[in-house]
Amino acid sequence: MLEIRNLHVKLEEEDKVILKGVNLALPDGEVHAIMGPNGSGKSTLSYVLAGREGYEVTEGEVLLDGENLLEMEPEERAAKGVFLAFQYPVEIPGVGNMTFLRTALNAQRKARGEPELSGAEFLRLVREKAKALEIDPEMLKRPVNVGFSGGEKKRNEILQMAVLEPKLAILDETDSGLDIDALRLVAEGVNALRAPDRSFLVITHYQRLLDYIVPDVVHIMADGRIIRTGDADLAREVEKTGYADILKELA
Amino acid sequence: MAEVHERDNPAEARLAAIRLPEEEAGWARAARAAALARLRRTGLPNQRDEYWRETDPSAFVAPEPVPAAPLVTDEPPVFDAIDRLKVVFVDGVFDPEASDPLALDHVEIERLADVLQADIHWARDLFGRLEETAHDPVPRPFAALNTAVAGDGIVIRVRGRAPKPISLIYLHRDDRSDAVLHHLVRIEPGAELTLLENGPAAARFNQLLEVEVAAGGSFHHVRAQGRDHERRAVTHLVGRVAEGGVLKSFTLTANGALSRNEYVVRLEGAEAVTHLAGAAVGDGAVHPFHHDDTIFVTHAAESCESRQVFKKVLRNGAVGVFQGKILVRSVAQKTDGYQLSQGLMLDGDSRFFAKPELEIYADDVKCSHGSTCGAIDEEQLFYLRARGVPRPEAENLLVLAFLAEALEEIEDPALADDIRARLEAWLRRRQG
Ligand SMILES: Nc1ncnc2c1ncn2[C@@H]1O[C@H](COP(=O)(O)OP(=O)(O)OP(=O)(O)O)[C@@H](O)[C@H]1O
Ligand SMILES: [Mg+2]
Numbered sequence: 001m002l003e004i005r006n007l008h009v010k011l012e013e014e015d016k017v018i019l020k021g022v023n024l025a026l027p028d029g030e031v032h033a034i035m036g037p038n039g040s041g042k043s044t045l046s047y048v049l050a051g052r053e054g055y056e057v058t059e060g061e062v063l064l065d066g067e068n069l070l071e072m073e074p075e076e077r078a079a080k081g082v083f084l085a086f087q088y089p090v091e092i093p094g095v096g097n098m099t100f101l102r103t104a105l106n107a108q109r110k111a112r113g114e115p116e117l118s119g120a121e122f123l124r125l126v127r128e129k130a131k132a133l134e135i136d137p138e139m140l141k142r143p144v145n146v147g148f149s150g151g152e153k154k155r156n157e158i159l160q161m162a163v164l165e166p167k168l169a170i171l172d173e174t175d176s177g178l179d180i181d182a183l184r185l186v187a188e189g190v191n192a193l194r195a196p197d198r199s200f201l202v203i204t205h206y207q208r209l210l211d212y213i214v215p216d217v218v219h220i221m222a223d224g225r226i227i228r229t230g231d232a233d234l235a236r237e238v239e240k241t242g243y244a245d246i247l248k249e250l251a
Numbered sequence: 252m253a254e255v256h257e258r259d260n261p262a263e264a265r266l267a268a269i270r271l272p273e274e275e276a277g278w279a280r281a282a283r284a285a286a287l288a289r290l291r292r293t294g295l296p297n298q299r300d301e302y303w304r305e306t307d308p309s310a311f312v313a314p315e316p317v318p319a320a321p322l323v324t325d326e327p328p329v330f331d332a333i334d335r336l337k338v339v340f341v342d343g344v345f346d347p348e349a350s351d352p353l354a355l356d357h358v359e360i361e362r363l364a365d366v367l368q369a370d371i372h373w374a375r376d377l378f379g380r381l382e383e384t385a386h387d388p389v390p391r392p393f394a395a396l397n398t399a400v401a402g403d404g405i406v407i408r409v410r411g412r413a414p415k416p417i418s419l420i421y422l423h424r425d426d427r428s429d430a431v432l433h434h435l436v437r438i439e440p441g442a443e444l445t446l447l448e449n450g451p452a453a454a455r456f457n458q459l460l461e462v463e464v465a466a467g468g469s470f471h472h473v474r475a476q477g478r479d480h481e482r483r484a485v486t487h488l489v490g491r492v493a494e495g496g497v498l499k500s501f502t503l504t505a506n507g508a509l510s511r512n513e514y515v516v517r518l519e520g521a522e523a524v525t526h527l528a529g530a531a532v533g534d535g536a537v538h539p540f541h542h543d544d545t546i547f548v549t550h551a552a553e554s555c556e557s558r559q560v561f562k563k564v565l566r567n568g569a570v571g572v573f574q575g576k577i578l579v580r581s582v583a584q585k586t587d588g589y590q591l592s593q594g595l596m597l598d599g600d601s602r603f604f605a606k607p608e609l610e611i612y613a614d615d616v617k618c619s620h621g622s623t624c625g626a627i628d629e630e631q632l633f634y635l636r637a638r639g640v641p642r643p644e645a646e647n648l649l650v651l652a653f654l655a656e657a658l659e660e661i662e663d664p665a666l667a668d669d670i671r672a673r674l675e676a677w678l679r680r681r682q683g
Contacts, residue, residue: 050637053629078639090634094652100635103648108639143652144634160638 001065002026002049002168002199008059009041009048009224018044020224021060026168029196033210033235034203036221037243042203043087045221046172049201050084051077064168078104079111081167085157085174087203092144097156100144101126101163108164129162133189150177158189165193170201175209187212207239220246262295262312269400272367279367282379286398289383293390302389305572305604306511306543311393311485316455318426319481319508328420329449329475329503329673333665335418336360338405342423342453343430345403349420357411357442363404363433374406377435381461381489385515389547394487394513397459401433409442409468421450423479428453434460438468438496445663446470451477451507456484464496466520472500473666475673476510480538483509488527494520494552501661503670504531504542505677511543518548518555518583528560528660532650532674533569534681535601540565543572544592550583550613559590562657564650565601566681573622576608583613590620595653597627597646643682650678 002025009019018041026032034042048055049062051074062069069077092100106116117125130137133155145153154174161169171190175183190200190213202213210218210232218235220228222243227250228234238246269290271283295312296303310317338360339349345362353360366374379398385391407417419434430453438444442465452458464470476484484507490498504510516525525548533540548557563571573592594603605622627649635645651674658674661667 050633052633052637073642074633074636075639075641075645078637084637086634090630092631092634092649092652094655095648100638100640100648103644104635104638104640107641107644111639111641164638 001028002201003063004060005062006060007045007048007057007062009044009055009057012054012056018224019048022224022226024219024226026199026201028199030216031194031200031202031213032217032219033215034201034219034221035205035235035238040221041224042221043172046084046170046201046203049170050074050082075107076111079108083161083164083166083169085154085161085169085171087172089145089153089157091146093146095144097140097142097144098126101160104160105163126159126163129159132192133159133162133185135159151179151182154178155182155186158186162189162193167197168199168201169193170203172203173205175204175206183209184212207235210235222247222250261309261314262297265295265312265314266291268314271399272402275367276370276372278375279378283399286379286382286395289386290392290395290399293386293392293395295392295396302545302574306509306541308511310455310483310509311457311511316427316429316453317481317483319423319454319479319483320426321423322451322477322479324478326676329669330418330447330666333416333418333447333669335416335447337418337420339420339422340403340430340432340452342425342428343403343432343456355417356414357409358413358417358444359408360417361406363406363435364402366406373408373437374435377437377461377463378433381463381491382459382487384517385487385489391487391513391515393457393485394459394489397431397433397457397487401431401459404433404435406435407444407446408437408439409444410439411442413444416445416447418447418449421448421452421456421477423451423453423477423482426454429455431457432459436460436462436470438462438464438470440465441467443469444471446472447666448472448474449477451479451482452484454482456482456486458484458486460486460488462488462490462498464490464492464498466494466496468493469497470499471662473661473663473670474501475503475670476507478506480506481508483507485511487513487515490516490525492516492518492520492523492525495522496520497524499526499660499662500528501657501670502529503673504529504533505673506533506538506540507542508539509541511545514544514546514548516548516557517551518557519551521553522555523552524556526558526560526660528558528657530562530654530657530674531571532564532677533571534566535568535570536566540569541572542570544575546575548577548588550577550579550586550588552583554585555583556587557589558660559592560657560660561592562595562654563593563603564595564597564653565603566597568600570601571603573605573607575606576610577618577620579611579613579616579618581612584615586613586616586618588616588618591656592622593653594624595627595650596624647675647678647682651675
C-alpha cells in the first residue's frame with residue numbers, strides 16, 4: 001500500500017513549488033492512472049517517489065507499507081520494491097545492459113537477504129523476459145540505452161521491470177514513443193505482472209494505453225494537485241473533452 | 252667557486268656527479284658520451300620549462316631519491332595468470348635466479364649489461380639512437396640521462412611471432428633504491444611481440460624503452476605501474492614504426508607519488524599505426540598522486556593512423572596532467588589522427604590539466620582531438636541507484652565506464668580482463 005499524504009515539494013535550488021498537497025492512496029493489487037496537463041507535476045511526483053535529488057519536501061509524507069519512503073536512499077527504495085520506468089531513460093555509455101541489470105538485480109536481492117543469481121540463471125531469466133517483449137537479444141549486449149530508439153528505450157524499461165519484479169511500479173509515460181504493436185507488448189508485459197501484492201501507478205496522456213491496462217482508479221493532476229479522482233470512465237471523458245472543463249469547474 | 256655553485260644547484264651537482272661506465276665496448280661508450288653531451292646541452296629541467304610547468308621534476312633531478320616504502324600486499328601480482336616469459340629486476344638489477352631462461356622461439360633476448368660489452372652487436376644501431384631523435388623540438392633530458400648511465404635492461408630482437416609475451420617484472424625492496432633501466436626492442440619485418448611490464452622497480456625509477464618496428468611488424472605493450480604510494484617514476488617510450496607496422500601501448504597507473512610517462516613515436520612508413528592509451532586512478536587522501544602523460548606523435552608518411560586515449564580518475568587532491576601533440580608533416584597526406592584526454596573528478600579538490608596540440612602541414616588529413624574534465628553524471632548515477640545499485644557500486648560502474656575506451660585499446664582479452672580486474676579491486680578498496 002502506497003500512501004501519499006499532503007505532499008508539498010519545491011525545487012531545492014529555486015523557490016519553485018511544484019507539488020502543492022498531493023493526496024493519493026494506492027492499495028496493493030490495484031492499477032491507478034495519473035493524467036494531467038504538461039507541467040502539472042506528474043514526473044516530479046514520480047521522481048520524488050523514486051528518491052531523485054534536487055527536490056525538497058516541505059510538507060506531507062509518503063508511506064510504503066507503513067514505512068517512511070522519503071527517508072530512504074533510492075537504492076533502498078528499489079530494494080523495497082519501488083520501480084520507476086523513466087519518462088526519459090538515461091543512456092550510460094560504457095556500461096553493458098546485461099551487466100547493469102544483473103548488478104541491479106543482485107544488489108536488490110542482496111539487500112533483501114536473498115541469494116544472488118548466477119550468471120547462467122540470470123541469462124535464462126533475461127532471455128525469457130526479453131523474448132516475451134520481443135526484444136532483440138543483440139540489443140542487450142549494447143551499453144545501457146545507447147543508440148536505442150525512443151521505443152526501444154521504453155521497452156527496455158519494461159524489461160527491467162519484468163526482471164526486477166517490483167512491488168510498486170511507476171510508469172511515467174511509458175506509452176509515448178511506442179508504435180501500436182510495441183504498445184500492446186508493453187501493456188501485456190504490465191498485465192502479466194499484475195498480482196494481488198503488486199500495484200501500478202501509470203502516468204499517461206492517452207486513453208489508448210488504458211484500453212490495454214485497465215485502471216482501477218484514474219486521477220487527474222493539475223498544478224501540483226490531484227483535482228479529480230474517478231474510475232476508468234474519467235480517462236475516456238478527458239480524452240474526449242480535454243482538461244478545460246475540469247479546470248473550469250474547479251475555478 | 253665551482254663547488255659552491257654545484258651545491259646550490261642540484262641539477263649542476265647531479266650532472267657533475269655523472270660517471271660513465273668504463274668497461275664497455277667502444278660503440279657503447281661513444282653512445283653514452285653522446286647522450287651525456289646532449290644532457291649537458293639541454294640541462295636537467297625545472298618548472299620554468301614549457302613541458303614541466305605542471306609537473307615538478309625536482310625529485311628526478313635531486314642527487315638522491317626520496318625514500319619510498321615497498322607496498323605490502325598479499326594479492327597476486329598483475330599478469331600472474333598469463334603464460335609469459337618472466338624477466339625479473341629487483342631494485343633495477345636483473346635477477347637471473349628469479350627470471351625464466353632468456354629463450355623464446357623467434358626471439359633473441361639478452362641482458363643490456365652484456366650487450367654493451369660486445370664489440371659487434373646489432374644494438375649499436377638502436378642504443379641511444381632513437382632517444383637521440385626524440386629531443387626535437389622538446390628536450391627529454393631524463394631519457395638522455397638514462398642512456399648515459401643505465402646499468403641494466405633487456406635487449407630483444409624478434410624475427411617471427413613470439414609464442415608468448417615477455418614480461419618485465421620490477422620488484423621494489425629497498426626504500427632508497429634508484430633504478431635506471433634501458434630496454435631495446437627491434438621487431439623485424441612481419442614479426443610480433445607483446446611486452447608486459449609491471450611493478451614499481453624502485454623508490455625512484457627512470458625507464459627508457461627504445462622500440463624499432465620494421466615493415467609489417469607489430470609491437471604490443473601493456474604496462475601496470477607499481478602501486479607503491481611513494482614511488483616516483485619517469486619513463487620514456489621512444490618508437491619508430493616503418494611501413495604497415497604497428498606499435499600499441501597501454502598503461503595502467505594506480506597510486507604513485509609521481510609518474511611522468513613520455514611517449515615519442517614517429518610513423519615513418521606508409522600505413523604505420525600507433526595507439527597509445529592510459530588509465531590512471533589516483534586518490535590523494537593519504538599519499539600524494541601526480542600523474543603526467545606527455546606525448547608526441549609524428550606522422551612522417553602517408554596514410555598512417557595514430558590514436559591517443561588517456562583517461563584519469565582523480566580524487567582527494569590528486570593531480571592529472573596530459574600534454575599530447577600530433578605533428579603531421581607535409582608528406583603525411585591521408586593522416587588519420589585521434590586524440591582524447593579526459594579527467595573524471597570524484598570531488599572538488601583534484602586537478603586536471605590538459606594541453607592538446609595539433610600541428611599540421613599536410614592538407615588532406617583527418618585529425619580530431621578532444622579534452623574534457625567533469626564529474627560523475629548525476630542522472631546516470633540516479634538511474635543506477637533507482638534500479639537498486641548502491642551508490643558506491645554505482646559510482647564504480649560509472650568510473651569503469653569512463654575508463655572503458657582506454658581499456659579497449661588492449662587487444663588481448665585476457666590482458667584486458669586482468670587490467671580491468673585490477674581497476675575494480677582498486678576501486679573497491681577505496682569504496683566510500
Ligand atoms: N529541475 C527543474 N528545474 C526547473 N523546473 C522544473 C524542474 N523540474 C520540474 N520543473 C517544472 O516543474 C513543473 C512540473 O514538471 P513535471 O516534469 O513534473 O511535469 P509533468 O506533469 O511530468 O509534465 P509532462 O506531461 O510534460 O511530462 C514544470 O513546470 C517544470 O518545468
Ligand atoms: Mg512528465
